[in-house]
Amino acid sequence: MNDTGQAKPLLEPERAVTAARTRVSLIADGLRRDIHEGRFRPGDRLPSEAELTRQHSVSRTVVREAVALLRSEGLVEARKGSGVFALNPADAQRRPFSDLDVERLSSVIELFELRSAFEIRAAALAAARRSAAQIEAIVAAHEAVAAVFDNNQSTRQADFEFHYAIAEASQNKRFPEFLSLIRPGIVPRVELEVGGGVPRTYVPNPDLIREHEKIVEAIFDADPDRAEQAMKLHLEGSLQRYRDMLRHNSERERQGSRL
Incomplete structure (x- = not known):
């Protein structure tokens, strides 16, 4: 950074941070779409952490962050010892902040x-x-x-x-x-x-x-x-x-x- 607010060239570690965040979003978006479109119905078990890691060629940390994002949205729940399961997206729509109109x-x-x-x-x-x-x-x-x-x-x-x-x-x-x-x-x-x-x-x-x-x-x-x-x-x-x-x-x- 400098006093003019101009960005310095991104270094490799910084690119890695941004790329990791992008991968989190991509994985979460894909799973979210599958839940809304019915590929994963309420009660269905999602692919395991290991499976998602292999499918997307990412670290377990990236997968965990993507799943945590879906949990915060009320789309999945983790059951200890069993895995992560899809919830009813209609119920998620009734969660707090679901009625925010971003165009108002x-x-x-x-x-x-x-x-x-x-x-x-x-x-x-x-x-x-x-x-x-x-x-x-x-x-x-x-x-x-x-x-x-x-x-x-x-x-x-x-x-x-x-x-x-x-x-x-x-x-x-x-x-x-x-x-x-x-x-x-x-x-x-x-x-x-x-x-x-x-x-x-x-x-x-x-x-x-x-x-x-x-x-x-x-x-x-x-x-x-x-x-x-x-x-x-x-x-x-x-x-x-x-x-x-x-x-x-x-x-x-x-x-x-x-x-």
């Missing part, structure tokens, strides 16, 4: 308010508890965000990975589990609609990289108070942008109703 600004705001309540604390815990490997993962995730930002691409996926790496570094497994639980509702900014089904033009937060950099620096320096403050400013800044957007849309609708 009001839902976006609700989610950011909730994220602020726990991610600010997660950043402080990460600064106090992170391991050397977790620092490397956070830095790699930050640089991945900077890379897509510099290419004018959506930062949605990379941004999630950044926040997830911080949650893992808190050493409290409930933080990354909770982040995975609300992941479907973490907003794809490019998909928010202006009105009438017209997609909103993707406009990234111009201060995103510098805000992330301040969080990374505080965690690296093992400064919980500074990490907490940096995360608070980052999330509250995003929250305020969406509140302003909602206010603007409401004013425009009122003006349109007078015509």
